[in-house]
Amino acid sequence: MCGIVGYIGNKKASPILINGLLRLEYRGYDSAGIATIEENEISVMKNQGRVNSLYELEGINDLKGTIGIAHTRWATHGKPSKENSHPHQDNSNSFAVVHNGIIENYNELREFLTEKGYNFLSNTDTEVIPNLIHYYFNKDENNDENRILRAVKSACSDLIGSYAIEILSKYNKNNMIVVRKDSPLVIGKGNGENYISSDIPAILSYTKDFYLLDDNEIVKLSRNKVMFYDENLKEIQKPVKSIEWGASSAEKGEYADFMLKEIYEQPKAIRETIGAKLDNGIIEIQGLSLDREYIKSLNKIYIIACGTAMHAGLVAKTIFEKLCKIPVEVDIASEFRYRNPLIDENTLSIYITQSGETADTIAALKLAKSKKSKTIAISNVIGSSITREADYSIYTHAGPEIAVASTKAYTSQVILLAILGMYFAQKLGKTDKEIISNLKKDILQLPNQIEEVLKSSDKVKQFAKKVYKEKDMFFLGRGVDYAVSMEGSLKLKEISYIHSESYAAGELKHGPIALIENNITVIITMTNSKLVEKSISNVQEVITRGAKVLAITSEEIKNNGFEEIIKIPKTNPLISPVLSVIPMQILAYYISKEKGLDVDKPRNLAKSVTVE
Numbered sequence: 001m002c003g004i005v006g007y008i009g010n011k012k013a014s015p016i017l018i019n020g021l022l023r024l025e026y027r028g029y030d031s032a033g034i035a036t037i038e039e040n041e042i043s044v045m046k047n048q049g050r051v052n053s054l055y056e057l058e059g060i061n062d063l064k065g066t067i068g069i070a071h072t073r074w075a076t077h078g079k080p081s082k083e084n085s086h087p088h089q090d091n092s093n094s095f096a097v098v099h100n101g102i103i104e105n106y107n108e109l110r111e112f113l114t115e116k117g118y119n120f121l122s123n124t125d126t127e128v129i130p131n132l133i134h135y136y137f138n139k140d141e142n143n144d145e146n147r148i149l150r151a152v153k154s155a156c157s158d159l160i161g162s163y164a165i166e167i168l169s170k171y172n173k174n175n176m177i178v179v180r181k182d183s184p185l186v187i188g189k190g191n192g193e194n195y196i197s198s199d200i201p202a203i204l205s206y207t208k209d210f211y212l213l214d215d216n217e218i219v220k221l222s223r224n225k226v227m228f229y230d231e232n233l234k235e236i237q238k239p240v241k242s243i244e245w246g247a248s249s250a251e252k253g254e255y256a257d258f259m260l261k262e263i264y265e266q267p268k269a270i271r272e273t274i275g276a277k278l279d280n281g282i283i284e285i286q287g288l289s290l291d292r293e294y295i296k297s298l299n300k301i302y303i304i305a306c307g308t309a310m311h312a313g314l315v316a317k318t319i320f321e322k323l324c325k326i327p328v329e330v331d332i333a334s335e336f337r338y339r340n341p342l343i344d345e346n347t348l349s350i351y352i353t354q355s356g357e358t359a360d361t362i363a364a365l366k367l368a369k370s371k372k373s374k375t376i377a378i379s380n381v382i383g384s385s386i387t388r389e390a391d392y393s394i395y396t397h398a399g400p401e402i403a404v405a406s407t408k409a410y411t412s413q414v415i416l417l418a419i420l421g422m423y424f425a426q427k428l429g430k431t432d433k434e435i436i437s438n439l440k441k442d443i444l445q446l447p448n449q450i451e452e453v454l455k456s457s458d459k460v461k462q463f464a465k466k467v468y469k470e471k472d473m474f475f476l477g478r479g480v481d482y483a484v485s486m487e488g489s490l491k492l493k494e495i496s497y498i499h500s501e502s503y504a505a506g507e508l509k510h511g512p513i514a515l516i517e518n519n520i521t522v523i524i525t526m527t528n529s530k531l532v533e534k535s536i537s538n539v540q541e542v543i544t545r546g547a548k549v550l551a552i553t554s555e556e557i558k559n560n561g562f563e564e565i566i567k568i569p570k571t572n573p574l575i576s577p578v579l580s581v582i583p584m585q586i587l588a589y590y591i592s593k594e595k596g597l598d599v600d601k602p603r604n605l606a607k608s609v610t611v612e
């Protein structure tokens with residue numbers, strides 16, 4: 001939520017800032033703004049609307065400053081408006097600030113500052129920050145080069161909540177200060193210039209060398225130097241990390257949208273996530289070393305995540321329980337963290353998060369750690385916040401995922417979790433070796449099989465053309481087909497704004513069937529030969545009531561009244577969601593296109609939810 005960019009160097013800052021914001025727009029897109037220093041004064045330009053709306057502002061192209069901060073907003077406190085857009089300034093226009101996160105005690109701070117004579121022009125929580133910095137700056141009688149740094153440190157020690165902040169001051173046009181706590185921020189190191197961003201892909205075209213910040217670290221950037229301080233302003237050293245992602249991985253290339261590109265990148269994402277893990281007899285996962293005794297001691301595994309990542313967890317539950325015979329509970333991070341979950345040192349907890357920045361998932365991990373649970377983070381972003389908290393971090397290698405609706409991250413998560421399940425099973429030695437070696441073979445075939453499924457995209461596109469005007473849809477399935485139906489339903493909601501429900505096929509008759517009326521669209525997934533007859537009976541119940549049914553199946557079925565059948569290759573039912581989800585992703589995509597919507601940036605959503 002909210003994206004931040006910063007630049008200090010010798011080039012004109014504004015085009016670099018706007019270009020960075022455009023790449024971060026998936027994080028929020030209801031208003032945008034930039035600030036640069038022009039001849040010793042701070043110049044702020046902001047507008048309600050998408051980042052491109054900045055170009056409508058008179059004078060934006062005349063900004064010459066070579067130091068600047070920028071922000072794209074996803075409103076939390078204060079509705080989307082020009083006044084509430086960032087950057088915000090203190091009353092004397094000496095400091096400009098952009099902020100991602102939430103200041104929970106902003107009301108108290110506002111009262112305190114109001115008593116001291118400060119006025120507020122916006123309804124945001126952020127506006128307290130520049131004024132607080134100004135307050136401490138004025139109180140400090142020592143006018144040395146670290147006066148601003150000390151003011152920022154004092155202001156931060158008053159803030160409760162989460163923040164990634166960039167600060168520009170007219171008192172020092174050769175320095176910029178940034179600070180982070182529970183919100184993402186990276187520094188890109190250039191030659192005689194430095195960049196700041198909420199994530200790596202936004203500035204990949206400028207540099208591949210990054211400093212990753214930890215909580216409460218304060219950074220002072222100049223053109224040739226980056227200095228790091230802890231919360232007590234003690235100087236610290238940080239290593240530079242070189243990132244292997246190519247700049248083109250964050251570009252749309254020949255595709256109309258990032259989502260379509262990412263759907264088609266799934267064979268590659270799966271191949272890279274599998275990597276060399278299955279090459280030898282013994283499964284090894286880099287970053288993980290759990291011994292047999294520990295795995296044997298487990299009474300339960302918790303899988304915690306949000307959104308699509310949680311749906312990957314639901315698939316993993318079936319895999320783990322089947323292979324390892326350990327009970328698995330899957331929970332939504334925002335629920336888990338407030339329900340006093342039953343955890344002890346014999347509970348392993350696994351956190352799935354593409355971005356590694358989801359606030360609820362990180363908080364859930366911290367909670368489990370405090371109860372002595374060992375924690376494993378599964379993320380797509382090396383060095384992301386969660387990976388610095390977890391006992392073990394293992395990675396999907398899906399490459400940058402830019403579209404808000406997750407696709408390749410989901411399938412990569414399912415595969416990594418399947419391999420993790422096999423890793424546990426092999427250590428426990430409870431599961432037949434043949435089952436494991438067959439599953440291995442099936443996993444290795446998946447990338448080619450996804451390519452096969454992608455070939456049926458035209459059929460799905462035609463179906464999308466028939467149904468895009470509808471108001472409601474149902475997604476049905478049993479077992480993992482039910483788990484993947486939830487993901488299909490979420491994809492549809494996210495990018496087409498069509499209301500949809502997913503139901504366990506056998507549960508339909510206990511209520512929701514009352515909603516089935518003539519011509520309603522139902523999507524049923526059937527990939528398990530043991531359950532297919534049961535599912536067909538359930539689907540007949542809706543066909544009889546006039547539903548138009550799209551079947552996604554790997555089974556040989558007769559066309560008993562289906563509107564369309566999408567045949568997918570056969571695989572082990574445990575990992576079938578990696579194939580069956582593809583037609584659902586394509587369906588949601590083409591429905592959204594037919595409706596003329598913005599596929600990559602659906603309304604009200606943000607890719608990375610760094611607030612509770």
Ligand code: G6P
Nearest residue numbers: 306307308309353354355358406
């Ligand atoms: C947001 C995104 C979803 C994503 C969820 C969890 O809601 O819009 O696509 O699944 O966050 O994100 P994470 O980065 O933790 O996987």
